[in-house]
Amino acid sequence: MLKPETLNAFENFCEEAKKQGFEPKIESGWRSFERQLLIWNEKALGKRKILDEMGKLVNRDELSDLECMKAILLWSALPGTSRHEWGTDIDVIDAAAVPEGYEAELSLEESFGVFGKFHKWLDSQIESGNSFGFRRVFLPGIGRVQQEPWHLSYTPEAKKIEENFTPEHLTERLEKSDILLLPKILENLDWILKEHVVCYFE
Numbered sequence: 001m002l003k004p005e006t007l008n009a010f011e012n013f014c015e016e017a018k019k020q021g022f023e024p025k026i027e028s029g030w031r032s033f034e035r036q037l038l039i040w041n042e043k044a045l046g047k048r049k050i051l052d053e054m055g056k057l058v059n060r061d062e063l064s065d066l067e068c069m070k071a072i073l074l075w076s077a078l079p080g081t082s083r084h085e086w087g088t089d090i091d092v093i094d095a096a097a098v099p100e101g102y103e104a105e106l107s108l109e110e111s112f113g114v115f116g117k118f119h120k121w122l123d124s125q126i127e128s129g130n131s132f133g134f135r136r137v138f139l140p141g142i143g144r145v146q147q148e149p150w151h152l153s154y155t156p157e158a159k160k161i162e163e164n165f166t167p168e169h170l171t172e173r174l175e176k177s178d179i180l181l182l183p184k185i186l187e188n189l190d191w192i193l194k195e196h197v198v199c200y201f202e
């Protein structure tokens with residue numbers, strides 16, 4: 001379900017990476033609005049883990065709806081704003097570095113640990129403009145989403161989607177869905193878009 005342009009660029013990226021002994025693998029690619037909605041609603045119900053900014057488990061029952069919404073947004077996108085819905089964004093690991101029997105979990109520990117060499121190489125590729133159109137999006141110091149070095153965005157196509165993104169269209173989609181915490185979301189939509197969405201646009 002990724003855009004053919006994204007896949008094509010990823011193949012070229014892989015070819016270059018292989019020369020260095022890496023084996024980039026997409027851990028998470030396209031995700032539907034419905035899938036993101038399910039994740040959101042399960043978190044809002046306390047059926048799925050909610051983490052604070054340190055990655056520590058928090059208890060849903062101890063959070064107001066507003067606090068709950070803000071906590072979910074640290075690690076999960078509001079449905080309709082996830083870049084994984086675009087077909088341009090991917091979560092990537094280095095399959096060549098995965099130890100036998102190990103299940104990648106996409107964490108910072110991994111990014112600086114087992115996949116550290118791969119990310120260092122990726123840094124230098126991005127810096128020198130040799131990353132085949134891919135860039136990192138969730139970087140430290142930008143917005144409120146936690147740092148995600150593994151998340152890559154295929155810029156040429158993502159840019160087009162960013163340009164056509166409107167709050168009105170998003171509101172319409174959310175109102176038509178059965179999303180939980182909707183009143184809090186709509187009350188804070190400008191803030192959410194500013195801190196969690198458009199600050200990551202190029």
Ligand SMILES: [Zn+2]
Pocket residue numbers: 028084090091148150151152
């Ligand atoms: Zn991602």
